[in-house]
Amino acid sequence: MFRLMRERPQDEAEVEWLYDTCFAPGRTALSSYRLREGVAPIPELCVLARDEYDAVAGAIRYWPVQIGPARIPCLLLGPVAVHPTRQGEGLAALLIGRTLETAGELGWTRVALVGDEPYYRRFGFNREMGAGLVFPPPTNPARVLGRELQVPGAWVGVAGEVQRWEGEVRPG
Numbered sequence: 386m387f388r389l390m391r392e393r394p395q396d397e398a399e400v401e402w403l404y405d406t407c408f409a410p411g412r413t414a415l416s417s418y419r420l421r422e423g424v425a426p427i428p429e430l431c432v433l434a435r436d437e438y439d440a441v442a443g444a445i446r447y448w449p450v451q452i453g454p455a456r457i458p459c460l461l462l463g464p465v466a467v468h469p470t471r472q473g474e475g476l477a478a479l480l481i482g483r484t485l486e487t488a489g490e491l492g493w494t495r496v497a498l499v500g501d502e503p504y505y506r507r508f509g510f511n512r513e514m515g516a517g518l519v520f521p522p523p524t525n526p527a528r529v530l531g532r533e534l535q536v537p538g539a540w541v542g543v544a545g546e547v548q549r550w551e552g553e554v555r556p557g
């Protein structure tokens with residue numbers, strides 16, 4: 386019933402409206418947003434779902450970030466949101482599953498996020514893989530999660546400050 390498509394520039398206002406509807410006021414003041422400022426999201430991984438009325442029912446975006454002094458590449462998952470009237474139908478699972486698959490195809494090997502472990506562990510995220518990451522304060526370390534993509538051991542030895550991406554974006 387949902388049509389998944391890549392977000393286009395003309396979809397931006399609807400997606401922002403969805404995020405404003407789904408998240409608490411002041412969402413852009415969250416520390417993870419500092420990592421997105423002035424950096425373009427990954428176009429192939431910004432996906433929305435339109436329902437049978439053509440309304441945006443769910444959306445996901447990803448940003449590239451770099452970790453530690455070696456500036457190791459990593460994806461930052463989110464925001465992801467589903468309209469309250471469409472929650473519980475597996476739409477977020479569809480968006481997350483589809484985009485993680487695409488991320489692997491693009492050559493990304495690790496993903497991080499700040500979110501609820503009880504929700505994200507079903508997609509393979511856990512605290513162990515995010516354990517060495519330092520997000521901009523204030524971030525609750527218990528909500529920092531990581532997941533490997535394609536490459537087992539992609540998080541081994543990866544630790545440090547999570548920073549805004551600088552330079553040309555290359556998956557890794």
Ligand SMILES: CC(C)(COP(=O)(O)OP(=O)(O)OC[C@H]1O[C@@H](n2cnc3c(N)ncnc32)[C@H](O)[C@@H]1OP(=O)(O)O)[C@@H](O)C(=O)NCCC(=O)NCCS
Pocket residue numbers: 407408463465466467468471472473474475476477478479499500501503504
């Ligand atoms: C979180 C969110 C994206 C899930 O969307 P959804 O399409 O309803 O998700 P799904 O249908 O794939 O999964 C629903 C299941 O996840 C569970 N779930 C949802 N949020 C959860 C959470 N924070 N912690 C644990 N479980 C959660 C639901 O209880 C439901 O469980 P069930 O399958 O046992 O019934 C949606 O609730 C939302 O937009 N919330 C507000 C924005 C938000 O918090 N985004 C995530 C930021 S980290």
